[in-house]
Amino acid sequence: MSQADLTMEGHSTAPMVGPIFSIPTKKFAMWLFIIADTMTFAACLVAYGFLRNGTPDWPRPFHSITNVAVMTLILLTSSLTMLVGLRAARAGDKARAFRWTMITAVLGIVFALLHIREWLGLINEGMTMFKNPWGTGLFGASFFSITGLHLTHVTCGVVALIAVGVRYKGGRYNADDIEVLGLYWHFVDLVWMFVVPLVYLLNLSH
Amino acid sequence: MAATETHKNSEIGKDIIVYVCLLALAGVQFLIAYQNIDIGQKFTRMLTVACIEAGIAVLFFMHLWSEKRAFLIFVIVFTISVLLGMQYGWTDSNRMLVGAPFSKVQ
Numbered sequence: 001m002s003q004a005d006l007t008m009e010g011h012s013t014a015p016m017v018g019p020i021f022s023i024p025t026k027k028f029a030m031w032l033f034i035i036a037d038t039m040t041f042a043a044c045l046v047a048y049g050f051l052r053n054g055t056p057d058w059p060r061p062f063h064s065i066t067n068v069a070v071m072t073l074i075l076l077t078s079s080l081t082m083l084v085g086l087r088a089a090r091a092g093d094k095a096r097a098f099r100w101t102m103i104t105a106v107l108g109i110v111f112a113l114l115h116i117r118e119w120l121g122l123i124n125e126g127m128t129m130f131k132n133p134w135g136t137g138l139f140g141a142s143f144f145s146i147t148g149l150h151l152t153h154v155t156c157g158v159v160a161l162i163a164v165g166v167r168y169k170g171g172r173y174n175a176d177d178i179e180v181l182g183l184y185w186h187f188v189d190l191v192w193m194f195v196v197p198l199v200y201l202l203n204l205s206h
Numbered sequence: 207m208a209a210t211e212t213h214k215n216s217e218i219g220k221d222i223i224v225y226v227c228l229l230a231l232a233g234v235q236f237l238i239a240y241q242n243i244d245i246g247q248k249f250t251r252m253l254t255v256a257c258i259e260a261g262i263a264v265l266f267f268m269h270l271w272s273e274k275r276a277f278l279i280f281v282i283v284f285t286i287s288v289l290l291g292m293q294y295g296w297t298d299s300n301r302m303l304v305g306a307p308f309s310k311v312q
Contacts, residue, residue, distance in 0.1 A: 190263045
């Protein structure tokens with residue numbers, strides 16, 4: 001006798017109980033994605049630390065912290081603007097929520113442009129994936145992999161912010177969707193908090 | 207209506223406090239970068255500050271603190287156990303640095 005038969009005969013309780021953690025499915029899915037993505041970034045950073053620790057001539061090419069400090073400020077501020085947008089969405093103020101979501105997207109674009117400018121600066125100094133003028137060639141590979149993975153996340157986040165913002169304004173998405181996207185955006189910010197000290201600040205030349 | 211507005215302002219005020227805390231902690235990381243200490247100490251201090259920053263961001267910006275306790279525990283236990291599991295390679299990294307045993311065989 002199948003489970004369906006048992007249920008139909010009324011010998012069983014309802015086949016499904018409530019959500020396990022009493023949170024919406026989309027939000028739970030985003031949390032699971034974030035946990036999985038944490039593992040990806042953690043694996044990259046641990047591998048980077050492994051190489052950094054095990055390589056005596058590790059390069060220290062960064063002369064100034066200005067650029068990375070400005071990038072950090074922009075990304076942290078974008079997290080705040082995302083929260084303001086979410087609060088507005090929760091309050092039902094669509095225009096305000098859309099405006100702050102777009103401000104967050106613009107800050108993301110500025111961050112990405114600063115990142116690309118920094119990459120170009122390093123490339124002009126002779127750094128590639130496999131060699132650089134300062135020491136082991138592993139530095140370029142690990143630097144571009146980690147910051148590139150993060151930049152990809154920022155770019156995807158910007159696209160998602162614009163798409164979700166527009167659809168929210170058009171009435172196809174609601175405040176829950178803004179919240180789910182906000183989780184992703186804060187995660188991107190959170191990862192940057194680890195990338196900055198490990199990849200930039202530990203490689204300052206002074 | 208006025209009560210709702212006051213509640214909304216207090217929530218945004220809380221967000222701004224968390225934002226300022228995160229900025230200050232990021233500033234601390236930059237200060238550590240210019241301290242005259244060895245790389246191991248720098249690494250430990252910066253990573254500690256980064257973990258505090260991440261904790262604050264997850265709990266308050268991502269609102270994990272206001273989720274069900276079971277979910278909070280699930281996320282913390284699951285994430286920390288896997289992150290700890292990744293640390294098995296450090297002894298091998300130190301071996302690479304010292305060059306043993308392969309350099310002796312050569």
